[in-house]
Amino acid sequence: YRKLKKNGFGGPTPSFPLGNIREMKNSMKNNIINNNDSSSLSVASSAVSHDIHSTVFPYFARWQKSHGKVFIYWLGTEPFLYIADPEFLKEMSSGVLGKSWGKPNVFKHDREPMFGNGLVMVEGDDWAMASLMVEPATKMLDRWTTLINSGKPEIDVEREITTTAGEIIARTSFGLSYQNGSKVFEKLRAMQITLFNSNRYVGVPFSKLMCPKKNLEAKKLGKEIDQLLLSIIDARKKSWDYESPQKDLLGLLMEGKQVDGRAGKSLTARELVDECKTFFFGGHETTALALTWTLLLLATHPNWQNQLRDEIKEVIGDGEIDFAKLSGLKKMGWVMNEVLRLYSPAPNAQRQAREDIKVDDLVIPNGTNIWIDVVGMHHDPAIWGDDVFEFRPERFKDDHLYGGCKHKMGFLPFGFGGRMCVGRNLTTMEYKVVLTLMLTRFSFSISPSYSHSPSILLSLRPRHGLPLIVQPL
Numbered sequence: 001y002r003k004l005k006k007n008g009f010g011g012p013t014p015s016f017p018l019g020n021i022r023e024m025k026n027s028m029k030n031n032i033i034n035n036n037d038s039s040s041l042s043v044a045s046s047a048v049s050h051d052i053h054s055t056v057f058p059y060f061a062r063w064q065k066s067h068g069k070v071f072i073y074w075l076g077t078e079p080f081l082y083i084a085d086p087e088f089l090k091e092m093s094s095g096v097l098g099k100s101w102g103k104p105n106v107f108k109h110d111r112e113p114m115f116g117n118g119l120v121m122v123e124g125d126d127w128a129m130a131s132l133m134v135e136p137a138t139k140m141l142d143r144w145t146t147l148i149n150s151g152k153p154e155i156d157v158e159r160e161i162t163t164t165a166g167e168i169i170a171r172t173s174f175g176l177s178y179q180n181g182s183k184v185f186e187k188l189r190a191m192q193i194t195l196f197n198s199n200r201y202v203g204v205p206f207s208k209l210m211c212p213k214k215n216l217e218a219k220k221l222g223k224e225i226d227q228l229l230l231s232i233i234d235a236r237k238k239s240w241d242y243e244s245p246q247k248d249l250l251g252l253l254m255e256g257k258q259v260d261g262r263a264g265k266s267l268t269a270r271e272l273v274d275e276c277k278t279f280f281f282g283g284h285e286t287t288a289l290a291l292t293w294t295l296l297l298l299a300t301h302p303n304w305q306n307q308l309r310d311e312i313k314e315v316i317g318d319g320e321i322d323f324a325k326l327s328g329l330k331k332m333g334w335v336m337n338e339v340l341r342l343y344s345p346a347p348n349a350q351r352q353a354r355e356d357i358k359v360d361d362l363v364i365p366n367g368t369n370i371w372i373d374v375v376g377m378h379h380d381p382a383i384w385g386d387d388v389f390e391f392r393p394e395r396f397k398d399d400h401l402y403g404g405c406k407h408k409m410g411f412l413p414f415g416f417g418g419r420m421c422v423g424r425n426l427t428t429m430e431y432k433v434v435l436t437l438m439l440t441r442f443s444f445s446i447s448p449s450y451s452h453s454p455s456i457l458l459s460l461r462p463r464h465g466l467p468l469i470v471q472p473l
């Protein structure tokens with residue numbers, strides 16, 4: 001603490017052993033109480049505010065006011081360097097070689113049951129993957145038709161899309177049937193809720209002992225998931241078709257094709273399980289949330305709904321989707337970027353200094369965790385201008401990468417540098433396939449029962465789901 005202070009970093013005063021956790025929890029609690037007071041009222045389309053930073057991170061918004069956009073806060077006895085200043089981020093990363101930082105160790109224990117140690121990625125066969133997406137999405141839309149025909153046009157699209165995205169990733173990653181896929185999916189979801197919904201005391205000494213039940217439960221779920229995946233891998237090994245192995249992630253990994261640049265490396269069953277888990281978790285919820293928030297924004301901006309429908313007609317036509325044409329859906333790309341800006345499913349990026357890092361005259365000491373507030377930067381009028389809280393996809397028209405942001409490090413939905421998201425191309429494809437299918441069959445408007453309450457459960461999600469009124473076209 002003294003060293004960081006001497007090095008010139010300010011921030012809220014921590015106490016032992018919780019650091020600033022109590023303040024963070026209290027500030028969240030007050031926020032939820034305030035939100036619940038106002039959210040009993042339904043939200044009119046025009047009243048959906050995109051100024052969400054102080055709702056989802058009330059403590060960061062408050063600390064920013066007194067300590068600026070770069071400061072230190074503490075989770076237990078772990079220091080975190082908070083950054084919402086893209087220029088600082090740029091200077092910090094420009095001087096850093098890959099090995100000078102990694103992902104925070106302090107989260108490792110927390111996330112291990114969920115991700116394992118999997119991090120590599122194969123280069124998939126894009127078209128084969130895209131075709132695997134159509135069937136689950138079509139099944140979802142058929143279900144919507146049945147619901148509408150039975151007089152229930154109000155559908156919680158968040159729940160529906162999350163299930164479908166889970167199914168899609170289960171198929172694209174390990175060729176799972178719906179049944180097996182949904183088993184893994186349910187268990188992963190249960191684990192996520194166990195790990196992230198209950199009280200978290202990351203960084204607090206002996207915190208494992210504070211929530212023994214939660215930890216046991218997560219471990220048990222982790223083992224069950226591993227068992228399920230191991231049995232799937234085992235079955236695949238037994239029925240391996242040497243002539244034409246299945247073109248999903250598991251098939252590619254088992255073939256030892258191109259893995260993280262290390263061609264031909266064969267992975268152990270344990271490594272395969274971890275890869276699949278990483279892919280499965282990283283791959284379904286973020287994409288589902290991108291689609292979910294998109295439907296909210298399109299429901300509140302019918303003009304954009306129509307523009308996208310026109311574009312689909314022009315580029316794809318009325319028949320089946322020709323995947324080679326997806327890149328022609330330019331406006332859809334702008335909409336996706338604008339949604340990722342306003343409602344970034346991954347609300348932050350994290351690093352940990354592995355050696356001292358110098359930024360101008362400041363030194364970030366070895367071991368310091370780094371927390372980059374992506375939501376904070378995406379909602380900062382200083383770098384986006386006065387229309388920062390408006391849904392304006394056209395800002396990506398002339399600057400499709402940065403949306404006219406005044407700083408190249410100000411738009412980071414997929415992170416940055418060498419640890420950037422490896423699934424961003426796959427996501428874009430899934431987004432375009434599913435949204436095309438949805439928009440060609442239905443129109444969407446906001447349900448009177450929707451209450452706007454974005455919140456963080458590892459990802460940025462609508463706390464009460466997203467009920468929309470869905471009408472066939």
Ligand code: HEM
Pocket residue numbers: 119120121278279282283284286287290344345346348349350412413414415416417418419420421422423424426427
């Ligand atoms: C809208 C969808 C998605 C968003 C917003 C998103 C966002 C992110 C972010 C912010 C990171 C951290 C980057 C950093 O620390 O600099 C990340 C990493 C990662 N993502 Fe995604 N992601 C999405 C979809 C996917 C998909 C579909 C997959 C897999 C198929 C995936 C797999 C991964 C993996 C494996 C990493 C870890 C990379 C590493 O640490 O080296 N993501 N993603």
